[in-house]
Amino acid sequence: MVRRLALPVMCAAIAFSVSARAADDAPVTIAPGAVDGEPDVSTRDFRGHTAWKMSWYRDAQGRELEIIYIEDLEVPNTRRPAEMVKIMHDPSSEDDPALRLELEGRAEPIWGLDVFWLLGSERAVMEPDPSKPETTEGGKLHRGDMRRTCAVFTANPAQRTGTLIGYYCRELAPGAKVDEAGARQWLQALKVKLQP
Numbered sequence: 001m002v003r004r005l006a007l008p009v010m011c012a013a014i015a016f017s018v019s020a021r022a023a024d025d026a027p028v029t030i031a032p033g034a035v036d037g038e039p040d041v042s043t044r045d046f047r048g049h050t051a052w053k054m055s056w057y058r059d060a061q062g063r064e065l066e067i068i069y070i071e072d073l074e075v076p077n078t079r080r081p082a083e084m085v086k087i088m089h090d091p092s093s094e095d096d097p098a099l100r101l102e103l104e105g106r107a108e109p110i111w112g113l114d115v116f117w118l119l120g121s122e123r124a125v126m127e128p129d130p131s132k133p134e135t136t137e138g139g140k141l142h143r144g145d146m147r148r149t150c151a152v153f154t155a156n157p158a159q160r161t162g163t164l165i166g167y168y169c170r171e172l173a174p175g176a177k178v179d180e181a182g183a184r185q186w187l188q189a190l191k192v193k194l195q196p
Contacts, residue, residue, distance in 0.1 A: 026054050028067050028164070031191035035063045035168075049073045062124075062146075062171030067164060067192065074156050075163040081105050085120035088150035088167040095143040097122035102149065103180055110153075110184070111192045113164070117153040119183045124148035124171045145174040151183050157194050164192070 026041045036059035043052050049072050056065040081101050089099060103119035110117070123143035126135040135142060150169035157164065168186055172178065178186070 027052055027071075027195045028054055028069050029193045029195065030056075030065065030067075031189060034190050035059055035065045036061070039065075046070060047073070058169075058171075062148075063169065065166065065168045065190070067166035069194070070163045070165075072161050073163055074161055075154065075165070081118050084118055084152045084154070087165065088120055088148075088152050088169060089122060090125055090148060093125045093141040093143050095123065095125075097143060102177075103183060106180075108184075110187050111155075111190075113155040113157055113192075113194075115153050115155045115187070117151055117183075117187060119149065119151055119178070119180075121147045121149040121172075146171045147174065147176070148172075149178055151187050153187065159194070159196075162194075164194070166192075 026039065035056035037056060039054040039056050041052065041054050043050055045051070049070050051071075052069045054065075054067045054069075056063075058064040081104060084105065085099060085101050089097060099122040100120065101118065102121050105116055105118035107114060107116045109115070124146040125141050125148075126132075126144040126146075128141065129135045135144075148169050149172050150167040152167045153164070154166075155164045156162070168190060170178075170186070
């Protein structure tokens, strides 16, 4: 039996703090070089389903990726863009993120899946730098003028019951924008693949 659960409710309920796993075990792969480094992989039980979280942390080029895959649980593609934008929020700074929707959602084939995606952005958290006291003033992390722009996506694979949810982010200079074609290229270049 396939159970359905609203995407925003599900994402808020999943907290990954148990069962670190090897990257070789992960059910999802991406194109080499899409984000530098190996993913941090963890699993947990989510309402009787195995939920995988694969996180490629921000690299030197300001790219990062997070993908959650829930086995045997189908979450319908959402049409609530404001909720999807919240998925990509970086909570590591208490500064106002100025979170905003940059591009309304669209459903289309990407990676051989029916993907629903949109584009959101927020003020990026600055890397701590002892030579720049504004990055850690008051013992806290602070946001700067760069925009952390993210393509947020969800898909239900056709070959098996499950749900992919994730976001791919890049830091853009103040005033820089990415258009629909550019954001689509970001996603296509990831070459997300669900292992058989």
